Amino acid sequence: MMNMAQSSTLAFRIYQNLWASLDLVFPPSCGGCGRPGACWCHDCQSDVRTVELPLCERCGQSLNLPGECENCRTSPPYFTAVRSWAVFEGPVRKAIHRLKYKRDISLGVILAQPLIAYLRELDWVVEGIIPVPLGVARLRERGYNQAILLARPLAMGSGKPYFPKGLIRARETRSQVGLSFTQRRDNVTGAFQARSKWVTDRCVLVVDDVSTSNATLDACAKALLNGGARKVYGLTLARAGRQHVQNGQA
Numbered sequence: 001m002m003n004m005a006q007s008s009t010l011a012f013r014i015y016q017n018l019w020a021s022l023d024l025v026f027p028p029s030c031g032g033c034g035r036p037g038a039c040w041c042h043d044c045q046s047d048v049r050t051v052e053l054p055l056c057e058r059c060g061q062s063l064n065l066p067g068e069c070e071n072c073r074t075s076p077p078y079f080t081a082v083r084s085w086a087v088f089e090g091p092v093r094k095a096i097h098r099l100k101y102k103r104d105i106s107l108g109v110i111l112a113q114p115l116i117a118y119l120r121e122l123d124w125v126v127e128g129i130i131p132v133p134l135g136v137a138r139l140r141e142r143g144y145n146q147a148i149l150l151a152r153p154l155a156m157g158s159g160k161p162y163f164p165k166g167l168i169r170a171r172e173t174r175s176q177v178g179l180s181f182t183q184r185r186d187n188v189t190g191a192f193q194a195r196s197k198w199v200t201d202r203c204v205l206v207v208d209d210v211s212t213s214n215a216t217l218d219a220c221a222k223a224l225l226n227g228g229a230r231k232v233y234g235l236t237l238a239r240a241g242r243q244h245v246q247n248g249q250a
Helices: 004-025 042-046 070-074 090-101 107-122 136-142 146-158 181-188 215-226
Strands: 081-087 129-131 167-169 192-194 203-211 231-239
Touching: 004 146, 042 090, 081 107, 090 107, 090 146, 090 203, 090 231, 107 146, 107 231, 129 146, 146 203, 167 215, 181 215, 192 215, 203 215, 215 231
Parallel strands: 081 231, 129 203, 203 231
Antiparallel strands: 167 192
């Protein structure tokens, strides 16, 4: 009889093979450069810039010295820690835009690969993985939630429980694009509600595609803690905005 880890590994291989079989019918092109032949090519992988160390221990922002940034010291976030795999630029930016806006949903399982490896490196105690939920209007318009396309294979590939209904949208919000830090925070305040049945007494990981101010992840973390979670971590594929700040600056 297979244990949970073996069952998860088998499910992930089947999941990968299902997506790979579609490449035989619909020949892929690279999400980063458009070159035919693969969903993600070697050249684009080589061009990825990871978030520069050292990082703020809480929000994952690049700092000049190890420790916490001024924002996290003066206004501690609800999440325990947030990390991002890469900087939101170049091929990563193009691939995320194709995933979100061009319906290139096969990129989800490809872009989840580095997240699986990164989560292993972080060595966090994670007892459940939850995607950031979309609002009803945006989900109807887009037809899918890109965070789910990353979170589901991440859960299978890392052998962690997957709770797609651990969070729901309590109200609709406007897009965070173009908003200031304060506007982003106000926009998502009270926007999420946790399902206690999935999160009570668990350390959970919230997954999204891009973080800029971490306002969305922090609002999710607040809802999850209110719903009974012990700790909340955040993981995104990319980090946007300023990539390096002084420890004593916001």
